[in-house]
Amino acid sequence: MRGRLGGRECLYVPSCRFGxxxxxxxWCRPGGxxxxxxxxDDVIFFVVLAAGLRPVQAPxxxxxxxxxTAAVPESVWRDLSAVLTTNLYGNPDPAPExxxxxxxxxxxxxxxxxxxxGxxxxxxxxxxxxxxSVFSLSKHTGAKTGGFLSLADPSLREELAAARDALLHPTRPSAELAHLVRPYAESTLRGLRLVGAARAAVRRLGLEEREEIRMPLRAEELARALTAAPALEPFHSWVRVDMHDYRLRPGAGRLRRTTRRFARLDDVLDAHRAGTALLLAGGYGTAEAFPGGVPEESPAGTSPQPLYRVPxxxxxxxxxxxxxxxxxxxxGYLYDPPLDSYAGAAFTDPSPAPEPAAWFARHALPVDPRRAAEALAVLRGAGISPARPSMVPGGSR
Structure with missing residues (x-):
């Protein structure tokens, strides 16, 4: 990973959210x-709260x-302690600006x-x-565990490694076994076409943590947890959602499987680039929604970004x-409604210009580029129409 990032120091972490x-x-003092x-993802929102910080929603x-960036008022810039990018679905935020x-x-x-x-x-x-910067190996590699914390200052590695180790939970043999067996169980369910039945059983047993796109906020509990921030334990029930092993020290078997999957990353990225190109040319992309106002994604003659999902x-x-x-x-990976509508002013500063985010969250359909041709055929066959917005993009880039 260091080689992919031009020599930046990288520290392995059990999950992106933990990193x-x-x-x-x-880097941030509590209260900032x-x-x-x-x-x-609302999990990231709760990680920010767990760190003792106040989220400010960007336009x-x-x-x-x-x-x-052009729609962020100067009064908001002056009040910040840090900026956190998302690079949603792999589309980069304007990092230079x-x-x-x-x-x-x-x-x-x-x-x-x-x-x-990529x-x-x-x-x-x-x-x-x-x-x-933080990276996830649960995404492009499909490892379902692991990530990296990348550092601009390599001298901080020992300090952050010590902080990591102090927060990790010990390896649990049962969790390691479950991780190693899970891909085979999922493959069996898919082969027998029992995925839907398995999910229905989970719902009936009350084990599903997300019945809707957003997890339940539980405002009264969250307000109590805020009094104990910064700390992970009071926010554990929110931060663990979809990944209960997010702070578990990895065992040897988990690391071996993750290493094998990471070694195949370039082939995966190539497949994502090809599928991204097909989806962006399929009639449902930004060019159709905003003719004449397409954001710069790749210079002419170069490959598209290897998007994790194409919105x-x-x-x-x-x-x-x-x-x-x-x-x-x-x-998957739907994030609707936006976090300021989901959490309210009690837990976040709302965006100074919320309409574009609300429109994007309502109309974005994240498609796996590895299934690009199938997905386009389904959408066309079902008569799904491309979005036609009434707004004009701000054009800050």
């Missing part, structure tokens, strides 16, 4: 404010869900690159602009999700 908590605790995207570019603002203000830039291994911005890999822009997103589900194409 992000380490970074926020190291962090600019972040409102179209993001977004409706074309790709990236932070719209954000780096410039952070340098002007003397605050850290922290890059969440969970979706963005993506570039400003001619450099995503994750090479901030004081720290097609469709008029009726729920109908599109249902049409894909009928063909056993699962739609």
């Amino acid at each position: 992000l908590y380490l970074a926020l605790r190291h 404010k962090v600019l972040m995207s409102p179209v993001n 977004l570019d409706p074309r790709d869900g990236s932070i719209d 954000l780096r410039g603002h952070c340098d002007r203000l003397g605050i850290p830039l922290i890059e969440d690159a969970a979706h963005a291994i 993506s570039t911005v400003g001619g450099r890999p995503v994750g090479t602009y901030g004081e720290a 097609l822009l469709v008029e009726d997103r729920d109908a599109a999700v249902a049409a894909l589900a009928r063909r056993r194409i699962t739609t």
Whole structure:
């Protein structure tokens, strides 16, 4: 990973969310404010709260869900302690511009690159602009565990490694066995077409943590947890969702499997580039929604970004999700409603310009580029229409 990031020091962590908590605790004093995207996983929102920080929701570019730096008022910039990028679905946030603002203000830039291994911005890999960046191996590699905390200052490695080790839970043999067996169990369920039945059983047993896109906020409990921040334990029930082993020290078997999957990353990235190109040319992309206002993604003649998911822009997103589900194409990584609508002013500063984020969250359909041809055929066959926005993008880039 160090080689992929131009020599930046990298520290292995059991999950991206855990690495992000380490970074926020190291670079930000409790009580500070962090600019972040409102179209993001709620787990990341709770990680920011667990670090003792106040999330500030940024205005977004409706074309790709990236932070719209030109729409952030100076009064908001002056009040920040840090900026946290999202690089949603692999589409990069404007890191060069954000780096410039952070340098002007003397605050850290922290890059969440969970979706963005292989993506570039400003001619450099995503994750090479901030004081720290975090990567997930649960995404492109499909390892379902592991990640990296990347550091601009290599002298901090020992200090952050010690902080990591102090927070890790000991390896549990039962968790290691479950991790090693899980891919075979999932493969068996898919082969027998029992995935739907298994999910229904989980719901009936009350074990499903997300019945809707967002997990339950539980405002009264969250308010009590805030009095104990910064700390992970009071926020554990929120931060663990979808990954209960997020702070578990990895065993040898888990590390071996992760290493094998990571070794195949370049082939995976090539497949994502090919599928991304097909989806962006399929009639549901930014070019159709915003003719004449397409954000710069790749210089002419170069390959597209290897997006983790390609956010097609469709008029009726729920109908599109249902049409894909009928063909056993699962739609994940939906982040609707935006975090300021989800959490409210009690827990976050709302975006000064919320409409573009709300529009993008409602119309973005994240499609796995490895199933590009199937997905496009389903959408066309179901008569799904491309989105037609009434707004004009701010055009900060």
